[in-house]
Amino acid sequence: MSGFTLLVVSWVLLAIFVVAFVLRTVRIARLPVHLRWELAPVPHEKGRSKYGGSYLEQYEWWTKPREKDLFSELLYMLQEIVLLKSVWEHNRRLWWFSFPFHIGMYVLIAAGALLLVGGALEAAGVQTAALGDWQGGITALAGLGFAVGGVGALGLLVSRFADRRLREFTTPAALFNLLLLLAIFATGAYSLTVSQDFALRVWGFATALVTADPSIEIPGILAAHLFLTMLFLAYLPFSRMMHFVAKYFTYHEIRWDDEPLTAGGRLEREALQLLDQPVTWAAPHVKSDGKKNWIDIATEETKT
């Protein structure tokens, strides 16, 4: 694949990624408010979250000020995101592979971020040799990410066959996801070992993406790595790997959403709109006719 072809393909794949990622995230965010479904422990419960308590433990709770501990919530999230605490506590066998797999990706994201910052500083003339100075560190970081992530991905792949609990629940898509990521880690690691200036070459590709420089030349293995990475990004929003986005909503908008309805407040306004929708469930006891809304259905005389 020529450098220019890779650029064109990358533009298309990146565009798919951005559009699909935004659309899918917005779609989740715009789902209607639901009935309360919180689950203890709720970490923002100040002074109570350690044992799972909530504000409902207070006598006449509605007369008391709500005290939220956002630091505790942040700490909880950090432990979940960085250390995969729930997996450690409930699925130790899997954690030994899931943890390096995720850490590998975090390290690669960090390496990419450093590359962008270094490149930007250099391009802006703030630090003339930023990339030159940093490239050793960035390359080492990327190498670490490829190695650790690769070990994790391989371990997860093997687990999908070796662990009976996982085998039956493994779909072709799950295997494809792991194989794709394993290929990205492997091609990245290989191109890094054959090229001393891995970081500079990746930066060169990134610059060419922005400047549309058709003369860019990329060695075959690095081109394969970059293509697979772009393919992964384009595929990501359509896969269950978007769970890192979903996780924000499952925690903040479901598990920890303990906001009570107040007269005239936002929740009441939204609820009234939702209750105004027609119900079409077909069971006889629902007594829907396609026109009755939730309020009609819930308040009509039910005695026979």
Add this chain to the structure above:
Amino acid sequence: MSTKVRIKDISRRGDEVLCPIRPEDMVPLPPPYDDPEHEPAWKELSPETKERVVCNLDGFVALSLPKPKDEAQEQEYVESFRAGLKKLLEKNNNWTFLQPLLLSLDYCVNCQSCNDACPIFTASGGADIYRPTYRAEVLRRLIAKYAKPGGKVFARFTHGDIELNWSTITRLYELCYRCTLCRRCAQACPIGLDNGLLSRELRKLFSQELGWAPKELHDKGTVLQLEVGSSTGMNQVVVKDNIEFIDEDMADETGIEVHSSWDKEGAEVLLIHNAGEILSWPENPGAFAIILDAAGIDWTLSSEAVGYDGVNYGLFYDDVQLARVAVKHAEIASNLKVKKLVAGECGHQHKAMMTIADRILTGDLAVARESCMTLLEEIVFSGKIEFDPSKNDFPVTLHDPCNIVRNLGIVEPQRRILRYLCPQFREMTPHGVDNYCCGGGSGFAVMSPNNFADWRVSVAGRMKLKQILDAFADQPGPEVKKYLCAPCSNCKGQLRDLLQYYDVLEKSGITYGGLVELIVNAMVDVKEPFIKWEMH
């Protein structure tokens, strides 16, 4: 090890039992209950029952679904189910849980971290069909293939294969009643997904689209409650008579005059009990009356239909019925102009009234609603009643009702009372928000058709029994009387059956009861012991 079952096996046609449960696979109980010889035998289904109703899941029958007349009827139900799958995804029909449903459907990576959190899966010795992920994955595959555009093309790659047929839906119907909706699995999920919710969504689909629901929860539950006034069948006259009898009985027993008041406008507290208490554990509403009177609380009961029964079985299976009952409760409180509505010792009543219904109770219906736990704590520590904790000097442990503790986060008020009034209080392991369900959650406590009571007690309640026995392991014999405090009516129903099934009072000296009974037992003004060491 029980039979290995694959996801797609649920579609295997015919009446074959998919995954027979065997006693020898189950987690052993502590001595003296560890001898398999003494494990009560499970009731065999009669040939007549097998002929008449669907029995194709695990050898137990909770739902008594009649077999269809012919293939055309089968197909009719299958098509209804398919229509229901689509309605689950519609905003107008399912806004109530659309976001939690879609997230739980779309983002599970099948890591199985939730498996061991499930007391039913654990107790069964790891039966595949009881994995919290099993029924969830079946639903996920069915929706991907039959309710989403392009499903027949892509679903096999993205989700794996499954077939929608009569066997699939009937097994799935029975299987969604093998989960107590305790949500322990949801706590364990790293992504925050909720397989318990998916069980409830399935129940909802069956009820709201096909009209299939356990008769104990629907016909004899919400329908009876809305028609007559209570799922117990008590009408307004009967409930008043019963409460009058309880008041008299309490006065005889304690020497304290009790007068439960009815329909008092503007009262500080409208107390709504689970009406099952009035019939099965009258000492509980009696103890409430003694405490509230002694503390000088201005309280009332409601004699209006539905207002004297706090149960809301809709919480377990049907959003429409849930909303109807919740609205009635709130309307009654609003019409009486009480300062607040207080839920008695009933877990699902707490959850239905306090949080689940919160976003449908708008305008005048948004009455203040409180747990009896916080009211009781306020009373006990107010100094208005004199207590002598030495009257409760026997081993006591606390069962945490899932709906009060894990789902509402009301953990400490009841503990502060027990630590104060019960010198030998000890915790179970695990406890608090990590507790095990009693096994009677989600309506199971009132469901005993065919051989389901055997499953409910010996499988669903097994981990609870184990931890109760472990909590009293320092004094295991029957010579020391021990008290299991279970401040929830449904839990008490299940625990009664559990303790009776294994003869626990006789073998280990453990009985059970609520929290208010312990409070009254410790009152200085109550001269005779209030707690009776008997199975009731």
